[in-house]
Every structure is written in structure tokens, then in C-alpha cells.
Amino acid sequence: MFEWGMIRTCSVPMEDVMKRVVLFLVTNLAVMLVLGLVSSLLGVDQFLTANGLNLGMLLAFAAVIGFGGAFISLLMSKTMAKWSTGARVIESPASSTEVWLVDTVARLAERAGLPMPEVAIYDGEPNAFATGATKNNSLVAVSTGLLQGMTREEVEAVLAHEVAHIANGDMVTLTLIQGVVNTFVVFLSRVVGYLVDSFLRRGSSESSGPGIGYMVASMVSQVIFGVLASIVVAWFSRQREFRADAGAAQLMRSPVPMQNALRRLGGLHTEPLPQSMAASGIAGGQGWMALLATHPPLEDRIAALNKA
Numbered sequence: 001m002f003e004w005g006m007i008r009t010c011s012v013p014m015e016d017v018m019k020r021v022v023l024f025l026v027t028n029l030a031v032m033l034v035l036g037l038v039s040s041l042l043g044v045d046q047f048l049t050a051n052g053l054n055l056g057m058l059l060a061f062a063a064v065i066g067f068g069g070a071f072i073s074l075l076m077s078k079t080m081a082k083w084s085t086g087a088r089v090i091e092s093p094a095s096s097t098e099v100w101l102v103d104t105v106a107r108l109a110e111r112a113g114l115p116m117p118e119v120a121i122y123d124g125e126p127n128a129f130a131t132g133a134t135k136n137n138s139l140v141a142v143s144t145g146l147l148q149g150m151t152r153e154e155v156e157a158v159l160a161h162e163v164a165h166i167a168n169g170d171m172v173t174l175t176l177i178q179g180v181v182n183t184f185v186v187f188l189s190r191v192v193g194y195l196v197d198s199f200l201r202r203g204s205s206e207s208s209g210p211g212i213g214y215m216v217a218s219m220v221s222q223v224i225f226g227v228l229a230s231i232v233v234a235w236f237s238r239q240r241e242f243r244a245d246a247g248a249a250q251l252m253r254s255p256v257p258m259q260n261a262l263r264r265l266g267g268l269h270t271e272p273l274p275q276s277m278a279a280s281g282i283a284g285g286q287g288w289m290a291l292l293a294t295h296p297p298l299e300d301r302i303a304a305l306n307k308a
Helices: 014-041 044-049 055-085 096-111 144-149 152-167 170-200 212-252 256-266 275-280 298-307
Strands: 118-122 128-134 137-143
Touching: 055 118, 055 128, 055 137, 055 170, 096 118, 096 152, 118 144, 128 152, 128 170, 137 144, 137 152, 144 152, 152 170, 152 212, 152 256, 170 212, 212 256, 212 298, 256 298
Parallel strands: 118 137
Antiparallel strands: 128 137
């Protein structure tokens, strides 16, 4: 999320938009597919369908897979964020900019009633993010592009936005939402798989238990339902951006710095974050598939701050 000199507006190429959407979907589905495949190899699906579909046990199984994947992602979020962006945690500030950055986050965290998060810098186009499994174990990271591309007041507003995400418990909230939708994805995909398999094997004298139709239909259904689930999660992500903007305005004691920061972002080329953390950043690309956007349009966020 940071700039000097003349501002140039850059549009995001369509191939980048498509890449972003595809990776977003793959990230949301990957953990569930892996866990689902492992469970199938271990014979869990066969056990659930041996004597007809046991819906109660299936729902419990789906919850374990759905919430398990979501919480595994949450627990790994800070480590994965550092690894995927190359973020360097500031242990001992080596420049006046790093001193200011750490002091500013400390002041904002104190205003928000939070323990001091880790503060990191990474090389990249303008963006920033907050992550971590709990409020006591969080990270705020900013890119060199953001630091170079904004005034200090605008950078402080961006930092306030990220601190507001932590104060709102957004990482845990989104994990719970992801867990719920994952549960329904796993549950419904198995039901569809069972129905398709039963239809294909009608009149057959083969022993009970899932066949190839069940496996294929379940996996295909899981991908389709996963896309629909991603739309739900993206909607919640957009709502939390509005709340974090409002939180930044409160921490800054004025909505103006946050509005200025958003306007500045509108004139900067913002490189998308790795897809596993796309919903954590200050800026998100707006493609033609708006339903999958993790961030609202900047103009909508600016307008919402006018009403705050």
C-alpha cells in the first residue's frame, strides 16, 4: 500500500483479472479438496454411504472438513503471509521511516485497545494487509510502493484501516464464515454425489458403497458449490472493508485522511496480493466478475465515509 511524484492511472489487464479470479477460487477450494480426497482414500465416504446416506454423520463430517480447513488456514495465515510476500518484520528499526512506521502502529494499536502487532515491510506495488490468528498474535505489513506513493498522513490512515481489521476481529470472523460455507459445500456435494451414483447404479446387483459416479459427481459438485460459496465469502469481505474504513476514520478522528488515501490508491497501480490473502489487503482489483471481488469499489468506500 505507498508514492512520490506524478500519479499515473494504470488499468489492470484482463488476463491479470482472470488469473486473480482463478487463483481466488483455487485457494478457497484447495484445502477442502485435499481433505476430501484424503477422507475418500481412508474410506470415510464408503462408511457414510454403506447402508444409505447417513445425513447426520455426513453433516458432522462436513463440519470437520469445512471448519478444519478454515482454521488450518487461519493458524497458518501469518506465516504464509510473510512467506508469500517476502515481508520483513521490523525487529530493530534501521531508518527514520521504519521508526515512524513502528511508532505509528503502536499509537494506533493503543487507541484501539490492542496489543502491539508485528510490523513488517515488503517490496511491491502499493498495498498493505493485516493478518494473524488472534488479536494478540497479529501482523500489519505495508509495501515499499505504498510508503513511496503516499503522504505520511495517508499512510497512517491505511495503517489505521489495518489496525481496525484486527480490532474488529475480521480474520476470525471471516474464518467462521468460510467454515460455515465450506461445511455446506462438502455436505451438498456428497449428497449430489450419492444421488448421481444411485441413479447410475439403479438395478445393479453390485454391493453397496460409493462407486466412480459418486467420486466424480462429488468432486465436480464441490467445485461448483465452492464457486457459489466464494461469492458469499466475498460479499462478507466487502462489508468488512466498509467497517475497517469507518474504524480508520475513528482512529484518525476524521474521515478525511482515509478518503484521501483511497483517492490516492485510485491513481496508483495496485499489485494484487497473493490470493490466499487477497481479502486482507487495503486494495483489491475490480474485475468484471464483481461478485467475486473481495473489496468494494474505491468510490463506494469514499462515499460511505461521507456518511460515517
